[in-house]
Amino acid sequence: xxxxxxxxxxxxxxxxxxxxxFSFVLMHLAPGGPFTGERALPPAVLANLERQxxxxxxxxxxxxxxxxxxxxHFDFGPSFVYPDRTxxxxxxxxxxxxxxxxxxxxxxxVIFGVSLGVVAAIWHNSWVDYLAVGISIGAxxxxxxxxxxxxxxVFTLWYRLLPGGGWxxxxxxxxxxxxxxxxxxxxxxxxxxxxSSMLEVLGSNHIRTARAKGMPEHRVIIRHALKPAxxxxxxxxxxxxxSMITGSVVIDIYFSTGxxxxxxxxxxxxxxxxxxxxxxxxxxxxxxxFNLLVDVLYAWIDPKIRY
Amino acid sequence: xxIDQQKMQSLSDRLVQDEVKGRSPWADARKRFWRxxxxxxxxxxxxxxxxxxxxxxRFAVWSNEELDFSVMGQVAQMGQxxxxxxxxxxxxxxxxxxxxxxxxxxxxxxxVGIVGAAIAVIVGALYGATxxxxxxxxxxxxxxxxxxxxxxxxxxxxxxxxxxxxxxMSMLFLGIGLISWLDMSRIVRGQTLSLKNREFIEAARATGxxxxxxxxxxxxxxxxxxxxxxxxxxxxxMILTESFISFLGLGVQEPLTSWGALISEGAGxxxxxxxxxxxxxxxxxxxxLFGFFFVGDGLRDALDPKxx
Numbered sequence: 001x002x003x004x005x006x007x008x009x010x011x012x013x014x015x016x017x018x019x020x021x022f023s024f025v026l027m028h029l030a031p032g033g034p035f036t037g038e039r040a041l042p043p044a045v046l047a048n049l050e051r052q053x054x055x056x057x058x059x060x061x062x063x064x065x066x067x068x069x070x071x072x073h074f075d076f077g078p079s080f081v082y083p084d085r086t087x088x089x090x091x092x093x094x095x096x097x098x099x100x101x102x103x104x105x106x107x108x109x110v111i112f113g114v115s116l117g118v119v120a121a122i123w124h125n126s127w128v129d130y131l132a133v134g135i136s137i138g139a140x141x142x143x144x145x146x147x148x149x150x151x152x153x154v155f156t157l158w159y160r161l162l163p164g165g166g167w168x169x170x171x172x173x174x175x176x177x178x179x180x181x182x183x184x185x186x187x188x189x190x191x192x193x194x195x196s197s198m199l200e201v202l203g204s205n206h207i208r209t210a211r212a213k214g215m216p217e218h219r220v221i222i223r224h225a226l227k228p229a230x231x232x233x234x235x236x237x238x239x240x241x242x243s244m245i246t247g248s249v250v251i252d253i254y255f256s257t258g259x260x261x262x263x264x265x266x267x268x269x270x271x272x273x274x275x276x277x278x279x280x281x282x283x284x285x286x287x288x289x290f291n292l293l294v295d296v297l298y299a300w301i302d303p304k305i306r307y
Numbered sequence: 308x309x310i311d312q313q314k315m316q317s318l319s320d321r322l323v324q325d326e327v328k329g330r331s332p333w334a335d336a337r338k339r340f341w342r343x344x345x346x347x348x349x350x351x352x353x354x355x356x357x358x359x360x361x362x363x364x365r366f367a368v369w370s371n372e373e374l375d376f377s378v379m380g381q382v383a384q385m386g387q388x389x390x391x392x393x394x395x396x397x398x399x400x401x402x403x404x405x406x407x408x409x410x411x412x413x414x415x416x417x418x419v420g421i422v423g424a425a426i427a428v429i430v431g432a433l434y435g436a437t438x439x440x441x442x443x444x445x446x447x448x449x450x451x452x453x454x455x456x457x458x459x460x461x462x463x464x465x466x467x468x469x470x471x472x473x474x475x476m477s478m479l480f481l482g483i484g485l486i487s488w489l490d491m492s493r494i495v496r497g498q499t500l501s502l503k504n505r506e507f508i509e510a511a512r513a514t515g516x517x518x519x520x521x522x523x524x525x526x527x528x529x530x531x532x533x534x535x536x537x538x539x540x541x542x543x544x545m546i547l548t549e550s551f552i553s554f555l556g557l558g559v560q561e562p563l564t565s566w567g568a569l570i571s572e573g574a575g576x577x578x579x580x581x582x583x584x585x586x587x588x589x590x591x592x593x594x595x596l597f598g599f600f601f602v603g604d605g606l607r608d609a610l611d612p613k614x615x
Binding site: 018029140143146242250253269279280283287288 | 466
């Protein structure tokens with residue numbers, strides 16, 4: 001298992017480097033820079049600014065300096081647009097927020113999705129099943145950017161129960177709508193995957209044997225059916241995790257929660273290279289680490305899988 | 308005993324004419340698909356939405372760019388959906404006719420979905436089939452590349468592309484197409500690998516059929532089912548991606564519009580009491596996604612009956 005993790009890490013690091021180099025080159029190919037505004041700067045000022053941020057160095061040197069600072073000092077450099085703030089500060093301000101509602105909605109999607117799917121499979125073709133399938137079909141066409149306005153409409157504008165935006169770590173009422181908006185459509189997909197894999201497992205031979213031995217049904221399901229039925233769900237967790245982070249862009253903009261999604265979109269609109277790179281690298285690293293975790297989990301649950 | 312020649316003749320004629328018609332797997336699948344109520348329902352929705360996009364514009368009284376000065380400034384009171392003044396779906400916040408805007412948004416969203424899926428199908432199928440059929444080192448290298456590309460958070464890269472190179476339709480197509488083929492190539496490669504060593508391919512090879520003909524006659528038709536199902540499920544994903552981007556204001560730009568942009572506009576103005584601005588685009592968005600999901604599921608069940 002240890003060798004397996006090492007081998008996966010050996011693939012992950014070049015991937016990350018590739019992502020950094022790719023986005024770095026992309027940004028330098030693009031027309032317009034952080035200092036091309038509506039009012040043209042005097043050439044002398046521009047030259048000084050470019051020298052200060054090292055924009056005149058050859059591309060490979062810029063990439064090297066950038067990587068060196070990240071690896072050695074864990075420093076993503078200063079923001080180009082807000083000179084008094086570093087990228088580290090901007091990310092540190094937004095990341096805990098994103099992490100809080102992201103993790104909560106991830107948990108919500110998995111817990112409710114799996115429960116819904118398992119319940120539907122156990123009472124296959126009963127009204128419970130039809131209800132669960134109905135919910136998951138309905139929820140699957142409600143992505144975060146559709147759920148967000150609908151939730152605000154119902155809970156803020158009509159019933160005035162929840163605040164329509166903003167964020168506070170101390171008050172969970174700010175968390176509810178972001179979490180529901182992010183989780184709904186993924187809960188639906190997880191429920192569908194769980195249901196069909198659970199149905200398949202429940203029809204297999206080892207379940208029949210367990211039942212024939214006289215094992216009580218709840219033990220059959222918990223001990224024998226659930227574990228193999230979780231495999232397809234686990235392989236879907238990687239994409240769900242990525243979507244939670246991607247969805248934070250919509251959540252941050254719509255609910256003004258101030259997470260890293262907002263930092264990303266703002267920096268994209270301002271051409272603040274440094275912040276964009278920082279966020280992209282952070283998210284790339286998280287994605288790769290999470291996929292590694294999922295692979296390990298998968299190999300642990302299913303001993304047949306060996307890489 | 309005299310055999311009635313005439314009767315024998317008619318029997319032999321009948322035998323010749325009514326050669327027992329074998330049902331191809333495709334005919335079977337078609338039959339199962341037509342019988343699937345959810346799929347037929349989905350298909351009906353899609354046909355209606357497509358008709359709306361194609362000919363809906365002819366019934367519009369107002370163009371999508373015209374401002375109706377009589378409702379401007381009092382959209383909440385005057386701009387409601389009404390048949391009398393020709394704003395069937397009401398007006399948007401600037402006094403533009405929402406019906407014409409929704410027709411246009413439908414056209415663009417459907418086009419993005421279909422073109423995006425088409426790029427994914429062509430690139431992904433070619434890439435996957437090549438990797439699977441060639442095998443060996445080439446396959447390893449090609450699929451490793453796909454693995455690496457898949458672990459990149461693509462929505463961020465897409466936003467980067469759009470911001471860097473300007474928000475144009477062609478950039479949107481390119482960006483969506485670039486990322487969408489990865490899953491397709493994996494699926495096609497897996498299918499090709501499992502087909503490559505089947506007996507009927509071996510038999511074809513043993514009788515001296517060229518590998519080009521094998522791919523064309525034996526591999527591609529067997530891939531078609533998977534590709535068709537996946538493409539149907541890919542169109543709504545493309546529409547979702549485009550809407551996501553447009554919701555953020557980074558996708559389709561004015562005066563063009565799409566469902567995502569319209570939903571975003573409607574969501575932004577809903578506390579002024581102009582709910583129809585959210586309701587109409589959202590309605591078309593949701594029913595179209597439903598339609599594609601139903602048709603996709605129906606196709607899968609029809610082509611693979613044991614998977615039900």
